Amino acid sequence: MALKALDIYKLLPKKNCKECGDPTCLTFAMKLAQGKVEPDLCPYLDEEAKNILGASTRPPIQKVTVGMGTLSFTVGEEFVFYRHEKTFYHQPGIMYSVSDTESDDRIREVVSQVRGCRLTRIGIDLVLNGLAVYAESRSPERFAAAITVVTQDNPDLPLVLMASDPAVMEAGLAICGNYLPLIRGVNDQNCEAFCTLAKKYGAPLVVSGNDPEQLAANASRCTGLGITQLMLDLSGTEGEFIRASTLVRQAALARSVPGLGYPVFLDVRSSGFSGLITGITKFASVIVTRPLTRTEMQAALVMRQNIYTDPQKPIQMTPGLYRVGSPGRDDPVFLTVNFSLTYFTLQGYLESTRRSCWLLIVDTEGMSVLTAVAAGKLSESVVKDAIEKSGLASEVNHKTIIIPGYASPLSGRIEEYTGWKVIVGPRDAAEIASFIEEELK
């Protein structure tokens, strides 16, 4: 478990010398607790304190990267059991599976499903991460041929290679090994051979075991053979997965079992969509699933985005001018903050009125209207800045903006500072329909 700021503070010299760059030891301790600075910045730490702080700020779960280039992704480096304790950092890679016994056309089709999937929410692209090819044929030639179908047009697509015969795996790696695919298929018999392959290509390796003890022992065996990019295979039914992943996460965070401090691999080809959702919420880092329906894929990607949102930093809408419907030059302009929920709520109510309008989103660092007004993040200068940057004046024929009810104390100052007329709207977005009906006939 990571140390709290006050625990860290007790280990510091408490001189407030500022040599670390922070004004006081306490602020330095707070940054250490958040993992934002390294303990080495303090020149007066004794060895014991360094050891304690070093161990507590080093991630308890190893960082592992799958793939090369812009599509590669990194997992691991997690610090907490509950997302509300801090945040989950590295969202799981979701990989669609294909068998090497499927036709080349089918393989191409799945590849295009993966590459063509792009869902944009609040300005963020949500994507699938790659493809898992499994050697159902057990033939080195066929496995290599299937991988060639994928890599011909998409050499940079991250892959998971799944085969338990080292000769088959080697044939696959000969095609794509340099792109650092994740290798899955280690068992008790082939461990040395697989470690040799992983080492040769520098590729990450999934290890398995029938129970946590064996899993930890196998992982340690691989590290003993020089492999550090490891993942732990916890595939099973949804229930088996939850129980294993809870235990592994707890052991990893407690740093009590060195062999369990790695990200988790999960194959949900048999448990399906609910298995995928389970993996997303409960600590899986790479999830292999059969290709999903489009609606399942969307729900899963949004769930992943939700769970991996930093609770201390709300999802923010990109500030700017947005259209609701197809507004013309005389339609009203509503102003609101860039807290995503505020935006979603207001946008939903505006859409349901079926009245086209403009929505000017100002940057309040993701704060809601009430908190932004209280904290001074929503002010006349912020509004002026937003009006200018968005080019609002060139889009509409009037100079009137409607501000949220909770921002009413600012109305006079906004008018003076921007020269725009201000109408105070309702406090609650639910009242926007009657507001439009009564005030904007």
Added chain:
Amino acid sequence: MTISYSPGWTASIREVVIGATAAEGGTRRISYRIGGESDLPCIGSGRKPLIAFEICDDPALWPDVIRSACTKLVDNPPAWAAYVDTTLQADLIRLNLTSTRRRNFDAYDAVSKTVIAVLQATSLPLIIEGSADADIDSEVFQRCGEAGEKEKLVLGTAEAARYRSVAAAAIAYGHSVIAQSPIDVNLAKQLNILLREAGVPDDRILIDPYTGALGYGFEYTYSTMERIRFAALKGDGDLAMPMICAPSDTLTIKEVRAAVHSHETAVSWEVATAVAAALAGATILVVRHPGSLAPLRTAIDSLWKEEVA
């Protein structure tokens, strides 16, 4: 070396009984004892969550996707309830008295009639959502409570600003209460204390953390539920009530409303939300789309071990 899981919990979730069989003084064919878990969801020997299916007595404001999925039933709550019971095989039915949301509502006799008709059409335990307006709460909850006397209903919804009417009806007729707070662990705790002070016993309260829709704040609900469960297992008795969560709220969002394959979309989003809610600690999962029942049931059966009788 054995690697074991040592959570260090000191307390468990309180048990609440829903429904009353003939032996218990009611007319239900089954009653449920929910809660009692002493660990995280799916870990240890905790009970499986129950699936409640939502119906209503006035579907005008319900999502199109639900009205079209239940076409022949939406204007007939008893027939709808019977369908949920025998065909969908939900564990519970949640009857929403949406008719009370209409302006100048005063058809109180109809409320009593609907509740009685639904109780006759199904022998599953019932959750009843009454009015959402302080001016008519007292009369509506009184009628609901009376119509379901001895059936150990769950009545909803109590909020910090209006909980007295629903609490009074629950106390008078032996029902439980849903206590809803706006996605905040402290407010949830506060409302439970208010209800206790109003005379509702602790073992007749369910926490509704309020469900943000998937993609629209579900992460807040998810974490609030995890925090409530954590606090309860660490010994906070004011938060040790079972939780009810309504993934059906997800059906009102734009992605579902605007979807080309709206039924498929509704099911995917509702099931995804329900599975995650179950993993965060929900004891009752409320769904609205008929297609969500089967996949959710399969997921829960796979997630939870067989119950030890």
